[in-house]
Amino acid sequence: xxxxxxxxxxxxxxxxxxxxxxxxxxxxxxxxGIRVSHPGDDPHAxxxxxxxxxxxxxxxxxxxxxGVATDELQAADGALxxxxxxxxxxxxxxxxxxxxxxxxxxxxxxxxxxxGLFQEALGLMNTKAGHRYLxxxxxxxxxxxxxxxxxxxxxxxxxxxxxxxxxxxASIRSDVALKGVGxxxxxxxxxxxxxxxxxxxxxxxxxNALTGLDxxxxxxASARSQAGSSMSAFDxxxxxxxxxxxxxxxxxxxxQEADAIEANTRLAQATQALDAALTASARTFGLTLLDKL
Amino acid sequence: MALFSILSNAASSxxxxxxxxxxxxxxxxxxxxxxxxRQRVNLAATTPAERWGNDFxxxxxxxxxxxxxxxxxIESQLPKALSAQARSSSHANALEGITGLDPAGGAGxxxxxxxxxxxxxxxxxxxxxxxxxxxxxxNAKDAALAFNRAQQSIDGARDGxxxxxxxxxxxxxxxxxxxxxxxxxxxxxxxxGSSPNDLxxxxxxxxxxxxxxxxxxxxxxxxxxxxxxxxxxGALVSGDRAASMGTIADPTNGGHLALTLTTGSQxxxxxxxxxxxxxxxxxxxxxxxxxxxxxxxLDTAAYDWATTVNxxxxxxxxxxxGTGRDLFTVGATSAGAASALVVDPAMVADPRxxxxxxxxxxxxxxxxxxxxxxxxxxxxxxxxxxSVFDTIANAIANFGAEVQGARTAATRDGAVADQLTTLRExxxxxxxxxxxxxxxxxxxxxEAVMKVITxxxxxxxxxxxxx
Numbered sequence: 220x221x222x223x224x225x226x227x228x229x230x231x232x233x234x235x236x237x238x239x240x241x242x243x244x245x246x247x248x249x250x251x252g253i254r255v256s257h258p259g260d261d262p263h264a265x266x267x268x269x270x271x272x273x274x275x276x277x278x279x280x281x282x283x284x285x286g287v288a289t290d291e292l293q294a295a296d297g298a299l300x301x302x303x304x305x306x307x308x309x310x311x312x313x314x315x316x317x318x319x320x321x322x323x324x325x326x327x328x329x330x331x332x333x334x335g336l337f338q339e340a341l342g343l344m345n346t347k348a349g350h351r352y353l354x355x356x357x358x359x360x361x362x363x364x365x366x367x368x369x370x371x372x373x374x375x376x377x378x379x380x381x382x383x384x385x386x387x388x389a390s391i392r393s394d395v396a397l398k399g400v401g402x403x404x405x406x407x408x409x410x411x412x413x414x415x416x417x418x419x420x421x422x423x424x425x426x427n428a429l430t431g432l433d434x435x436x437x438x439x440a441s442a443r444s445q446a447g448s449s450m451s452a453f454d455x456x457x458x459x460x461x462x463x464x465x466x467x468x469x470x471x472x473x474x475q476e477a478d479a480i481e482a483n484t485r486l487a488q489a490t491q492a493l494d495a496a497l498t499a500s501a502r503t504f505g506l507t508l509l510d511k512l
Numbered sequence: 513m514a515l516f517s518i519l520s521n522a523a524s525s526x527x528x529x530x531x532x533x534x535x536x537x538x539x540x541x542x543x544x545x546x547x548x549x550r551q552r553v554n555l556a557a558t559t560p561a562e563r564w565g566n567d568f569x570x571x572x573x574x575x576x577x578x579x580x581x582x583x584x585x586i587e588s589q590l591p592k593a594l595s596a597q598a599r600s601s602s603h604a605n606a607l608e609g610i611t612g613l614d615p616a617g618g619a620g621x622x623x624x625x626x627x628x629x630x631x632x633x634x635x636x637x638x639x640x641x642x643x644x645x646x647x648x649x650x651n652a653k654d655a656a657l658a659f660n661r662a663q664q665s666i667d668g669a670r671d672g673x674x675x676x677x678x679x680x681x682x683x684x685x686x687x688x689x690x691x692x693x694x695x696x697x698x699x700x701x702x703x704x705g706s707s708p709n710d711l712x713x714x715x716x717x718x719x720x721x722x723x724x725x726x727x728x729x730x731x732x733x734x735x736x737x738x739x740x741x742x743x744x745x746g747a748l749v750s751g752d753r754a755a756s757m758g759t760i761a762d763p764t765n766g767g768h769l770a771l772t773l774t775t776g777s778q779x780x781x782x783x784x785x786x787x788x789x790x791x792x793x794x795x796x797x798x799x800x801x802x803x804x805x806x807x808x809x810l811d812t813a814a815y816d817w818a819t820t821v822n823x824x825x826x827x828x829x830x831x832x833x834g835t836g837r838d839l840f841t842v843g844a845t846s847a848g849a850a851s852a853l854v855v856d857p858a859m860v861a862d863p864r865x866x867x868x869x870x871x872x873x874x875x876x877x878x879x880x881x882x883x884x885x886x887x888x889x890x891x892x893x894x895x896x897x898x899s900v901f902d903t904i905a906n907a908i909a910n911f912g913a914e915v916q917g918a919r920t921a922a923t924r925d926g927a928v929a930d931q932l933t934t935l936r937e938x939x940x941x942x943x944x945x946x947x948x949x950x951x952x953x954x955x956x957x958x959e960a961v962m963k964v965i966t967x968x969x970x971x972x973x974x975x976x977x978x979x
Contacts, residue, residue, distance in 0.1 A: 223941030224543060226934065233930070258613050258908045259915025266909035268615040269622045273901040276626040277889070280633045287637045350641045357869070357877030359640050375878055379637065384887055475616065508945040512952075 224507070231500035238493040245482070245489040254477040264474040271474070275467035281380050282460040285453045288379040288389040292453075294348040295391050296446045301343040302397070302406075303439045305336045309410060310432045316417060316425050323420040330417035337410045341368060344393060354393035363393065368407025370398045381456035388449060396442035397435075404434035514569070515975070517562060518968045521572035525961045528555055531575040533954035540947045547717030549580040549940035550947075551709055572961075580709045583939045590932050594720060595727040595790040597929035600921035602794030606673055607802055607915045612665030613908050622904055624658030627651045629889050635868060636883055640831070640876035645863035649855060652839060656853045659814045663850035666807045673799040674759075674769045680725055680792050681757040681771055687722040688740065688754035694718060695737040696752035702736040722748070726757075727789015744787030746773045768799065802914040807850070809907035815849035816893035817900045818842040824888055828867020828881030829874065837865060846895075 248254060258265040315321070316329050345362040346353050355363030355372030363372035372394065379389035394400040397407065409431030416424025532553040542548040554576045561568035612621075631644075631651030638644045694715040701708035719730060719738060728740040728748050740749040748755050755775040760782060762770040771788060774780040785796040818840040825839040839859060843852050859865055870880035889899065896903040 221938045221943070223937055223943040224945075225941045226937050229937070230934075253616075255615060257608070257611075257915065258615065258912030259607065259919060260912070262909045262912025262916055265615040265912045266905035269905040269908060270901060272616070273622060273626055276630065280626075280630040284633045284637050287634075350638065350643075351877065355877070357874045359877040373873065375874055377637075377877065377879065378883060380633065380883065380886065383890060386883055508948045512948060 227500075227503050231496075231503070234496045235493070235500060238489070238496040242486075242489040242493050245486040248477045249479075249482040249486045252477055252479070252482070253475060254482075255475050261474075268471050268475045271467045271471035275464045275471060277383060278460040278464035278467065281382070282457045282464070284379055285381065285457050285460070288377075289450050289453045289457075291348050291353060292389065292391075292446050292450050294346060295353045296443055296450075298343040298346040298353065299391070299396070299439050299443045299446065302340050303436060303443070305340045305343070306406065306432055306436045306439060309333060309336050309413060310429065310436065312417075313413060313425055313429050313432060317422060317429070319422065326417045326420050326425070330414050333410060333414045333417060337368065337407065337414065340397075340407070340410065341366070344397060354391065354397075356390070356392070356394070364407070368411065370394050374400075379453075381452065382460070387452060389453075391442050391446055393442075396438050399434075399438065403438050404431045406431075406435040406438070409435055515968055515971055517569075517571070519965060521558070521570075522961050522964045522968065524558065524574055525572035526958060526965075528553075528573045528575040529954050529958040529961060531578070533951055533958065535578055536947045536951040536954060539942045540944065540951070543942045543944060543947075545713075547713050547720070548942070549582050549709070549713055549716075550942045551578050551580055553578050573957075578707065578709065580707075580712065581940050583936070586932060586935050586939060590720070590929075590936060591723040591730045593925070593929040593932045594724045595793075597922070597925040598724040598791040599727060599789050599794035599797070600918060600925045602791035603797045603802070604794075604915070604918035604922040606669070606795060606798035607911075607918055610666060610669055610803070610806075610911075612662040613806060613911050615908060621658045621662045622901065624651075624655045625900060625904070628655040629886060632882055632886050635866070636879040636886060639868035639879040639882060642863065645831075645866055645868075648866060649859055649863040652855045653860065656818075656840060656855055659810065659850045659853045663807060663810050663814075666803050666810070667851070670768060670799050670803050670807070673795050673803075676795055677769050677771065677792060677799075678759050680795070681759050684722065684725050684748070684792070685754070685756040685758075687718055687725065688749045688756070691715065691718045691722060691738075691740065691749045692752045692754035695749070699735050699737050699752070723790060725790050725792060727793045742773070742783070742787050743789055743793075744783055746781065746783065746787060747775070748773070765800065798918075802911065802918070805914075806907065806911045808846075809903075809910065810850040811848060812846045812895045813850070813893065813900065813903045813907060814853050815842055815846035816895050816903070817888075818849070818853055820888050820891055820893060820900075821885060824881070824885045825867050827870070827884070829869040829872050830867050831864040831876050833872050833875055834865065835867060835872070837867060839866070 255261045255264050255268060312329050312332060316326050321329075341364055344354050344364050351359035352361065352363055352372075353359075355361065357375030357377075358372045361371070363370060365371055370393070374392065374394060375390075376388050376392060377390040378386040381387050392400075395403060397405075399405045409428055412431070413425065413428035415421075416428060532555065535551050535553045539550045555573050556576045558571040558574045561570050563569075615622075628651045631648040635641075635644045635648040694711060698708055698711050698715060701711060715738070719740070722728065722740055723730060726740070726742060726748060728742045731739045731741055733739065733751065735751075737751045738749075739747055739751065741747050746755070748757070753776065755773050758772045758774065758780070759769040760772050761767050762782075770785075771783045771792070772780045773783055773787075785793075785800055788796060819842065822838040822840055822842070826836050829835045830837065837858070838856050841852075841854050841856050842849050866882075868882040869875045869878035870884070871878065874880065889901070892898055893900060893903055896906065898906065
């Protein structure tokens with residue numbers, strides 16, 4: 220091919236520019252650590268990055284809400300534990316006072332203690348976590364139990380997502396656990412009856428309360444075991460979600476981020492290529508008949 | 513007699529060599545002139561020769577013609593190659609600047625949608641908390657804004673391409689006029705029997721630029737003029753007459769500009785996009801092809817998603833016990849939905865209206881409807897049949913594939929055009945070495961003829977000194 224001077228200069232300019240543009244790309248990739256920054260860089264990867272990012276974020280969000288639900292359940296569990304202790308103490312007193320050796324005065328004193336236990340249980344069942352009452356079902360902005368121990372909440376059970384679209388119960392129905400809705404014992408009524416029997420020195424009445432207290436202890440224990448199994452299910456779900464998140468983030472990084480070694484190798488190659496292009500151009504520029512004539 | 517003819521022949525030969533050295537000097541001087549094709553002096557022995565008995569005495573050398581070195585085969589392929597290269601690179605360049613659909617960052621569309629669902633999840637755990645409600649409404653506003661921003665980033669780019677088309681149309685009109693003028697001059701010179709090499713170079717340069725800009729085809733005529741015919745058949749340049757190109761707002765295309773052609777006193781014609789190739793065609797490909805498609809995909813995604821969320825939200829009950837309310841305000845159709853999407857002003861003013869509960873009785877603690885609303889995250893949208901994230905991921909993938917296609921086409925067409933331009937330069941370009949050799953050759957020829965004159969002069973002298 221006939222080679223003119225302009226071809227020399229143009230090819231020098233073109234090759235130099237191409238090498239410089241490759242160097243810029245390589246430097247950009249090495250410096251930012253990002254391989255796909257524009258959808259055109261890798262359309263399939265760009266779409267997958269969006270999906271993985273959404274999955275990672277979703278798993279993280281669900282896990283975070285599970286954490287919130289777990290905290291509330293722990294608070295509820297703590298309150299129920301307190302109520303369990305109250306009932307155990309009431310049972311102790313009942314067994315004690317059912318004994319004929321005690322006097323009316325002893326029973327009147329015990330009645331006072333039972334009254335205190337009643338208030339303690341009431342306080343525990345009106346526990347508030349954050350901005351809401353834990354045991355009122357959906358009616359979480361007002362105390363669920365009034366001064367007489369009547370339930371003013373509803374039967375709602377809050378749910379929490381353990382996996383996308385999969386919901387499990389995240390609250391305890393205190394109307395079942397404490398008020399015996401659905402065939403159980405009304406714990407507050409039992410305590411009130413015990414109190415009345417003790418105050419009236421009614422030994423038979425005191426003895427009667429024992430059945431109710433036993434049933435109540437059983438109900439509270441079963442509610443606590445429900446809370447415990449929910450919390451352990453949340454734990455399992457949280458681990459799974461965290462694994463999912465890590466996996467999705469890994470997949471995203473794999474698609475989006477540049478391999479540091481590869482990127483730096485490319486950078487070194489591009490630097491050398493530009494150097495070679497410039498050196499070659501400079502050499503050809505010197506060769507002209509003008510200098511020889 | 514013979515001695516005189518030696519002198520007169522030498523004089524005309526001298527002028528032939530001078531023409532040769534002048535031409536090589538001209539070539540050297542134009543070594544860097546764009547569009548310049550090197551010229552050659554065609555030397556030949558002067559005829560008729562002088563009869564001398566039965567033989568002929570030569571009469572020296574004369575310059576027959578000065579011609580340009582151009583290869584018609586290469587020249588005929590170049591316009592198409594240049595136009596294709598201009599088209600694909602203009603298309604690719606227009607798409608490079610779009611950041612609204614970047615997988616990370618950009619308009620932050622997917623991030624904002626993720627935050628919307630994160631907000632919904634947080635609110636589902638605390639539906640009676642005013643702070644969580646306000647945060648959720650803020651997340652919804654962000655999601656709407658992200659759609660607005662992504663749409664604006666694309667529509668802004670389309671507006672920018674309108675300005676480019678306007679400038680290109682003005683430049684095409686200017687070039688068409690220059691080409692028509694040069695056509696007139698070339699025709700005149702050719703009719704007078706001369707070869708207007710430098711005019712042809714100037715015309716070639718204008719013609720190349722016009723073809724790159726508009727993608728028109730070059731139609732040479734017998735009178736030496738060239739016409740430029742656009743793909744739709746309209747003549748931009750016909751001999752020494754030029755049409756003018758303009759723009760007009762096209763209401764059927766959202767007010768974006770359409771191109772017009774005005775020939776002489778004839779009524780202005782609005783051209784379809786298909787009439788243009790070259791860089792203007794590439795700009796139209798980007799504006800009304802790839803970018804329009806991306807914009808429509810966003811509109812459809814915004815409309816379908818907001819409608820799906822609204823349908824679910826209407827089933828919910830706010831803290832005030834009210835139901836049947838929309839969360840987002842979106843138009844009646846998908847057209848322009850991405851830019852029109854906003855959170856219902858009543859929700860912004862009072863986040864208590866967010867319909868979290870599934871029944872009036874469930875207020876304030878029930879979040880069942882919100883849980884169902886979170887389900888819209890993976891619910892198939894009406895038009896795409898996939899979830900909102902998949903719909904957006906697909907829109908990004910489609911856009912990316914078009915960008916990649918445009919980049920590949922630009923590289924391929926660039927290589928073809930480069931190859932042909934290199935071949936043209938190889939045939940028509942000036943080589944300093946070659947011209948220096950030729951110039952020295954002409955100089956030597958000139959010196960030799962001078963020697964002839966000196967010798968003839970001495971011969972005269974000798975003759976005159978005879979006594």
